[in-house]
Amino acid sequence: MRWNPLRIPAAVVTALVLVVTLAGPAPAAVVAGPAPITGVGSGKCLDVNGGARTARTGVAIRDCTGAANQAWTLTTNGELQVYDAATCLDVAGQDTTAPAVVQIYPCNGGANQKWRLQTNGTIVGVQSGLCLDVTGRGTANGTVVGMWTCNGQTNQSWTTTLRTGDTTAPTVPGNPRVSNLTCSTVTFAWNASTDAVGVAFYDIYHDGQQMTSVSGSTLSTSLPVVAGAVWGLYVNARDAAGNVSQASTTVTITVPQCQADTQAPTAPGTPSATVSGTTVTLTWAAATDNVGVRTYEVRRGGTAVGTVSGNPPVTTFIDSGLAASTAYSYSVVARDAQGNTSPASGSRTVTTGAACGSAVCSVTQVGTDTDIPWGLDTLPDGTVLYTRRDAQQVVRLDPATGAKTTVGTVPNVQGTDGEGGLMGLALSPTFASDQWVYLMHTSPTDNRIVRIKLVNNALVTSSAQVLLTGIPRNKYHDGGRLRFGPDGKLYASTGDAQNGDYAQNTSNLAGKILRLNPDGTVPSDNPFGNAVWSYGHRNPQGIAFDSQGRLWEQEFGNSVMDETNLIVKGGNYGWPACEGTVGTCGTAGFIAPKRTYPTSEGSCSGIAIVRDALYVACARGARMYRAVISGSSLTNVQTFFSGTYGRLRTVEPAPGGGLWLTTTTTGDKDSVANNSNERILRVTLGG
Structure with missing residues (x-):
């Protein structure tokens, strides 16, 4: 007898559905709950319409009642369950474009049922990257909740004890390794991380750029690669509550070419x-x-x-x-x-002509180093004080003779096998009388800002004061620049520590520009009552002030573009929703960059301003940009030293209206001391 699916009795259909449901994935362990999820903008709770338990029932906000249809649990898989372990919050149709419908549906392990409860208050769909959103910023009972592009507004911010139920980061993933390397793909694998509750995701990076995320049950994945590239791969673990591990060790790969090529190009034309x-x-x-x-x-x-x-x-x-x-x-x-x-x-x-007629007149090498010169400032006598990032030392350089003196090693510095270590340096505006040297560095637990006195050409470590701790650290994205402003305050740039939601959380010090009094206390006019001055930054490493006292900032993008920003008090610069001008950059409240650069021509770190011209030192781009500050715009952009000196890290004003410029050509993606070959240059500027 032929089976006709159109004639199956209803009771049999019900039984079949029950069998399918029972055969689904085993329930995940609970992280926290049951607990309500409350909208910040409305003060109302996330509610299953009518208390229904039927699949595809929508959700909305309503007055908080404590009823079962407002009681949610968070699992180790990142699911938000209601009623029982069989019913999950679900993005209908696995839609990844805004607006998308949110509903309840039987738990099935799909990516459209997994959520990241970010520390900035957002709840982000893993599959779509969209935010759980109260439609139209409504506050009335019954206002529909769906998915929308993350924009940092209060209708996408939620309070819940589910997020605070787990504050312990996973352990570092072990034994990263590669196999099956071809000109276009590689298989990357690692050993499982452990977590107090459970690992929900693994985030895979190369050289600070995020490539993809996979589920916490996945321990290998195929990655696209670029022929001829030399990349450093590593992985971070993330739990459902948004806690991120420190990064694994780095596996370096050299990608083969896709075809043998022994034919040389023809000669270029005579220039x-x-x-x-x-x-x-x-x-x-x-x-x-x-x-x-x-x-x-x-x-x-x-x-x-x-x-x-x-x-x-x-x-x-x-x-x-x-x-x-x-x-x-x-x-x-x-x-x-x-x-x-x-x-x-x-x-x-x-x-050449008889006299300089351009912006850059001459370049003189004043010093070399076997480590990365990172932070740099000029002492009152015209000599240079700079940090050696991986050697954890401070050096005094006489640019007239090239003579160097190590004035001390900074205590409690630890590298990150990436871009952490001893980074920014700034002299007190009243250094002649107080002798304070301000430093930013990575410690075994965090990034921090300290100050130490420099007396008789030596750092007095017994004078060291820790001014600010608790800035999250990771292998990359540690920021690190220091600068005193014309207001006498100390400004610092901090990276997001490879956790983008930190950047939008004004209670977290990562992904920010910070502002402190010289003694480390918080100025009374800071916008959020803490050290945060602006937020929404990925990895800013350059800060400088113009003649009007305005703060400019240089920021690394992920894989598309870098950006130069004009910083304002309390400003939100959009990361991670916006990278340069890509993403939801037109969102209300996001401040647009003043200039962007493709990452292939950028990866710019330090900036300096001399006579209201902005100079930008770029690593991957191996060049220095110059732009004229005109009003609030950057104009007449020029490129100098394209490949002449290799990768550039730091540019600072020099006495007499010139520049100090440092290279970062080798050893800048590890924490090995003295494995580099760097130069410190003095650039004489024209009109």
Whole structure:
């Protein structure tokens, strides 16, 4: 007899549904609950309409009653259950676009039933990345609750004891490893983390950029990679309450090319040149290649002085800071992705003008170091004081002679096998009388700000004072810059410690610009009653003040763009909902950046302002940008030193209206001391 599904009796259908339900995933352990979830904007509770238990019943806000249809539990899988372990809060149809409908539905383990209860008060759908939202910012009973793009407003903020039921971060995931590496994919695996309640997610990164998240039951995943790239992979564990572990150790991979290529590009055209004072601008005809040219190397007198990269790279280069009335000969070579090098172009000889007529007039190397020079300031006698990030030391440099003196090692500093360690440095505005040196560093438990006296060319460690603790730390995203403002207050930039929801939580010190009195107390006019001055930042590392006393900030993006911001008191700069101008950047309350840079041309760290021109030092982009501050805009943007000195970390004002500039070419993604080869440069500026 043929089975006709159209003639199944209703009782049999019910039985089949029951069998399917009973055969579903085993209930997850409970983190916390049952407890209400209350909207901050409305003061009302998340409520299942009519107290119904039927699948696909919607949810809304209503006066809090303590009834079962307002009693939620959070599981180790990140589910929000109501009534029992079989009924979950669910995004209908697994919709990932706003607006999406929220309902109750039998628990099935799907990603559309998993939630992150962020410490900033939001409840975020794991599958969609959207926020649980009271429609139209309504406050009336029965106002529908759905999913909407996260925007930081009170109709997306919820209070609940479910979030505070677990405050312990998972342990570090162990034994990260790779297999099956090809030119396009790699399998990344790790050992399970442990947690007081349970791991809900693993977040996978390369070199500080988040690649993907997987469930807490997943211990390996296939990742897309870029041919020819050298990446450092690592993983963090996250529990359902939003606590994030410290990062695993790093696994470095060198991705093979997808095809063998032994054919070199053709020679580029002989460069043409124009001269403006001591600056030469070169232009040449593109080389050709069977696969594609990826880099041009510009040579001056046979020595490489710059690189231009891209797909394809541009065919122009500006060489600045040359000697006056001097002849220079230039040629260009091309390279493809596999390092095949073309013959050199024809050479072009030009003579510079008698005087500097550009923004950058000359560059002089004043020192070298085998560690990363990170924070830097100028002492009253014109010598330089700087930090050695991984060696945890402070050094005094005489730029006239290149002589260096180690003035001390900062206590309680610990690296992160990434970008933490001894970072920012700033001298007290009244250093001549009080001798305070302010430092920001990573400790074994957090990031912190301290001050130590410098007396007779030595740090007096017995004078050390810890001014601020409790700034979250991780392998990357530790921020670290210090700067005194014209108001006499100390400003500091802090990263989000690889936990984006910290950035939107004004009670958390991560992902912020902080403001302190010189003694570490909180100024009475700070906007949130704590050290926070602005928020919504991912990993800011540059801060500087212009002639009007306004604070500018430079911030690393994730994978799309970096940004330069003009900071205002209490301002929200949008991370993680907004990266540069990508995401929900038009959301009310988010402050837009003044300029953005593709990460391939940026990854910019330090900034300095001299005569209301902003100078930006970039690592991955291996260049320095200059922009004129005009009103509240950045105009007349120019690029200098593209590849000339490699990756750049710190730029600071120097006496006489110049700049100090430091490199960060090797060893900047680990905590190994003295494994680098860096330079400290003095840049003389023109008009």
